[in-house]
Amino acid sequence: MTRDPYDVCLAIARAHYENFPVASVLIPRGMRRDVAAVYAFARAADDFADEGDRPSAARHALLDDWAHRLRAAAAGAAPDDGTDAGAIFAALEQTMAVRGLPLAPFADLLSAFRQDVDVSRYETWTALMDYCRRSANPVGRIVLRISGRDDAALDASSDALCTALQLTNFWQDLERDWKKGRVYLPADVMQAHGARESDIARGAITPALAAAIGDAAARTRNLFEWGRFVCETVRGRLGVELRATWLGGTRVLDRLERSGFDPFRARPSLGWRDAPPLAARLVWWSARA
Numbered sequence: 001m002t003r004d005p006y007d008v009c010l011a012i013a014r015a016h017y018e019n020f021p022v023a024s025v026l027i028p029r030g031m032r033r034d035v036a037a038v039y040a041f042a043r044a045a046d047d048f049a050d051e052g053d054r055p056s057a058a059r060h061a062l063l064d065d066w067a068h069r070l071r072a073a074a075a076g077a078a079p080d081d082g083t084d085a086g087a088i089f090a091a092l093e094q095t096m097a098v099r100g101l102p103l104a105p106f107a108d109l110l111s112a113f114r115q116d117v118d119v120s121r122y123e124t125w126t127a128l129m130d131y132c133r134r135s136a137n138p139v140g141r142i143v144l145r146i147s148g149r150d151d152a153a154l155d156a157s158s159d160a161l162c163t164a165l166q167l168t169n170f171w172q173d174l175e176r177d178w179k180k181g182r183v184y185l186p187a188d189v190m191q192a193h194g195a196r197e198s199d200i201a202r203g204a205i206t207p208a209l210a211a212a213i214g215d216a217a218a219r220t221r222n223l224f225e226w227g228r229f230v231c232e233t234v235r236g237r238l239g240v241e242l243r244a245t246w247l248g249g250t251r252v253l254d255r256l257e258r259s260g261f262d263p264f265r266a267r268p269s270l271g272w273r274d275a276p277p278l279a280a281r282l283v284w285w286s287a288r289a
Contacts, residue, residue: 005080005094006033008087009040028237034099034146037091041070042109042139044088049116059117067110074103099146105138122186125219129163136166140230147238154230161227161242165249167220171213172252174263175203189215205262213261217253224250231285243285247278 013036027035048062069085072078073093080090095101112135122128140158144150170177170184177184178200190196193211200209224246231242248270255268270278 003080003087005087005091006037008084009033009036009091012036012040012043012084012088027241028147031143031146031238033091034095035143037088037095038139038142038146040088041066041092041106044085045110045113046116049113056117060114063110063114063117067107070103070106070110074106095146101142101145105142108134108138120182122184124188125186128167128184128186132163132166133159136162143238144230144234147234149234154233157227157230157233160223161230161246161249164220164223164227165245167216167223168249168252168256171217171220171256172263172268174200174213175267178203185212185216203264205260205264210261213256213263217256217261221250221253224253240282240286244278244282247281247285248274251278 010033045063045066048059048066051059054062069078069089070092073089074096076093076097078086078089078093080086096103112131115131115134119131122131137159140162141155144154144158167184174183174185183197183200185200187197190209190212193208193215195206195208195212199206227246231239231246233239234242251274252268252270256263259266259268
């Protein structure tokens with residue numbers, strides 16, 4: 001019996017669901033298969049980039065193959081060869097054709113994954129923003145296109161929201177990323193406050209490092225504010241999903257601020273106790289939208 005390639009993508013999404021809104025019941029049913037295809041594509045490529053036990057050349061080779069398969073899918077020439085990769089690109093081919101998705105955002109994602117193989121530090125905030133432009137923002141734009149929305153103002157607000165969410169993850173995972181050999185807090189932000197990478201290595205907050213993280217968090221909060229527009233403009237279940245994501249991200253940022261910008265003593269994150277207040281705020285916001 002011929003398998004449905006989307007079933008493979010949905011299984012991957014459900015098995016590896018993190019912050020990507022695939023498994024959420026709030027995603028409109030008509031979008032879930034397409035969003036799952038996009039997630040499966042990105043999940044696999046991200047795994048290639050993060051396989052630290054593989055030499056860099058081997059990881060680049062895997063990403064080269066993914067780029068080749070992507071171009072084939074965009075050209076309508078990605079048949080399912082029976083492997084998970086074949087299913088991913090067979091589904092993606094259909095999604096790109098039916099939804100009219102351009103190649104560029106997918107290529108941007110791959111360029112960011114390539115950068116993950118080779119780059120573990122960022123000298124400037126500008127350089128970090130360029131990374132987020134290619135690693136986070138394409139996801140939001142693709143989801144908007146799948147939902148049938150193609151609007152420059154929504155794109156700009158979605159970019160801000162996606163970048164803010166990724167940055168929030170960086171600040172809450174400062175210690176975890178350090179242990180993986182990565183530092184996303186830019187050198188110019190640390191230097192402006194007299195912080196050093198050795199402060200992160202010690203795993204204990206210093207006044208200088210707290211000031212640097214606080215600076216980065218303030219910039220992130222500004223991006224969240226810019227991202228409100230897409231949350232308030234998009235209606236229906238996708239709009240509720242966007243508002244829930246915004247509320248969760250800003251709550252993590254609030255928790256980081258209340259800790260004195262110390263992600264070492266207790267990683268700022270959400271738990272079951274956050275569900276009732278978040279649900280109440282979501283209902284209130286959605287009722288007003």
